[in-house]
Amino acid sequence: MASSSTTQGAIVLSVFFLPILTYFLYIRLTTQAQSKSLNTKPQRDVGPLPAPTKITQLLIHPIKSCHGISVPSAKLLPTGLDLDRQWMWVSYPDYKFLTIRNLSKMTLIRPTYDSSTDTLTITAPAPNSMDEKLQFSIPAHPSASWLASNTSLVDATVWSAVTPAHCYSAELTNQFNDFFGREVRLVYKSPYSDVPRPLVSNGAPKVLGRNASTCFPDLMPILVGTEASIDELNTRLQAAEGLTIPVTRFRPNILVKGDATKPWDEDRWKTLRITSSAEKDGELVLDITQRCARCQVPNVDTESGEKNPRQPWDTLMKYRRIDEGITFKPCFGMLCVPRGEGMEIRVGDTLEVTEVTGDHRYLAGM
Numbered sequence: 001m002a003s004s005s006t007t008q009g010a011i012v013l014s015v016f017f018l019p020i021l022t023y024f025l026y027i028r029l030t031t032q033a034q035s036k037s038l039n040t041k042p043q044r045d046v047g048p049l050p051a052p053t054k055i056t057q058l059l060i061h062p063i064k065s066c067h068g069i070s071v072p073s074a075k076l077l078p079t080g081l082d083l084d085r086q087w088m089w090v091s092y093p094d095y096k097f098l099t100i101r102n103l104s105k106m107t108l109i110r111p112t113y114d115s116s117t118d119t120l121t122i123t124a125p126a127p128n129s130m131d132e133k134l135q136f137s138i139p140a141h142p143s144a145s146w147l148a149s150n151t152s153l154v155d156a157t158v159w160s161a162v163t164p165a166h167c168y169s170a171e172l173t174n175q176f177n178d179f180f181g182r183e184v185r186l187v188y189k190s191p192y193s194d195v196p197r198p199l200v201s202n203g204a205p206k207v208l209g210r211n212a213s214t215c216f217p218d219l220m221p222i223l224v225g226t227e228a229s230i231d232e233l234n235t236r237l238q239a240a241e242g243l244t245i246p247v248t249r250f251r252p253n254i255l256v257k258g259d260a261t262k263p264w265d266e267d268r269w270k271t272l273r274i275t276s277s278a279e280k281d282g283e284l285v286l287d288i289t290q291r292c293a294r295c296q297v298p299n300v301d302t303e304s305g306e307k308n309p310r311q312p313w314d315t316l317m318k319y320r321r322i323d324e325g326i327t328f329k330p331c332f333g334m335l336c337v338p339r340g341e342g343m344e345i346r347v348g349d350t351l352e353v354t355e356v357t358g359d360h361r362y363l364a365g366m
Contacts, residue, residue: 046268046358050259055274055349056227057255059248060084062120062140063186064216065100066109067302068248073346076284076338079191079214080221081253081345083113083120083140086191088156088165088216089176092183095167096157097216100297103180105305113140127178134175138168142188156187158216159366163197165189189215201365202289203337212337218366220289220335225250226258226266229332236315243311249298250332256351266334267291267322271355277348285339285354290362291323291331298332325362 061068064085074081089098089106100106109124120140126132139146151166165187173186189197196213198204203220205211214221230247237243247255259265269288276282294316299308316330323331 046356052350052352053256062111064088065106073344077191078341085216087188092185095154104300104307107302108305164195201363222336223252223333224254225252225333228258228260228263232263268356269353270357273352273354275350284343286336288334292333292335293326293329323362
């Protein structure tokens with residue numbers, strides 16, 4: 001009798017669980033088949049590699065959202081070019097980043113670098129004055145001991161990311177409160193911070209394949225642009241409104257000549273190699289993570305601080321919403337992450353595209 005009950009129980013359990021086990025086995029086999037199919041399908045033809053080109057301009061932006069500096073050379077660090085966006089204005093007391101998106105005249109704040117003293121000097125026009133200027137100077141490469149004596153550690157916020165930063169004293173920067181119309185502080189993040197700011201979006205480890213970090217850029221350490229593409233855009237702006245804008249409005253770090261007959265060819269670039277013109281066999285590699293989706297910052301004239309209500313945003317929106325991952329914004333330039341560090345990049349160096357792809361897709365992450 002007990003044996004009969006056991007047999008009946010086994011039959012009941014089999015009837016109940018067998019369909020479930022069969023379903024999960026089916027799902028597993030189907031997933032494996034789809035994965036195999038994706039991995040073995042022929043890649044889309046994205047054309048041949050472009051011819052090598054030359055770096056025509058290098059730009060650094062020491063303070064986020066402020067005026068940039070054109071330099072003949074710059075050392076590559078893990079977080080980007082040396083002195084690029086290592087400083088940031090923040091609101092006080094919450095230490096949230098301040099941006100040209102909300103205050104276009106931030107571009108009137110001009111950092112200058114003196115290599116003889118390794119000093120960064122920050123100037124801006126004083127409010128309600130024709131002649132006076134706001135100004136202070138700080139070490140461009142502060143030592144740990146200098147930072148310990150002259151700054152305090154705070155948690156600064158860039159978009160949704162919170163990262164430790166060194167905050168300068170109010171006595172140094174309070175003259176800029178009137179310029180901003182609120183109480184502000186200046187913060188600094190070392191490219192060799194003990195607590196680096198990790199990359200997100202397409203630069204996250206699971207996507208990039210390695211850990212990488214940056215200081216205060218929105219997303220990635222380096223932005224590459226081409227003369228060919230800004231020239232093509234200006235052709236459209238001239239036809240529409242008789243307007244020409246400099247590429248500095250897009251805040252690239254590395255500008256290359258590109259192929260004048262193929263503007264926007266950089267949309268398919270995947271891996272770049274820069275060969276030094278000064279160091280024997282010196283070279284470095286940049287991985288392109290994604291296209292740079294643009295807001296209306298390029299509408300701001302970097303020299304006057306005035307914002308055009310329409311251009312180039314309106315023109316870009318007509319034909320540069322090309323990324324399936326962020327269709328509500330136009331794209332200009334390519335965001336990159338360096339594989340190495342230490343080499344000096346110079347205007348005139350050769351840039352080669354070593355890989356191209358048709359699979360760039362912007363991933364949300366700010």
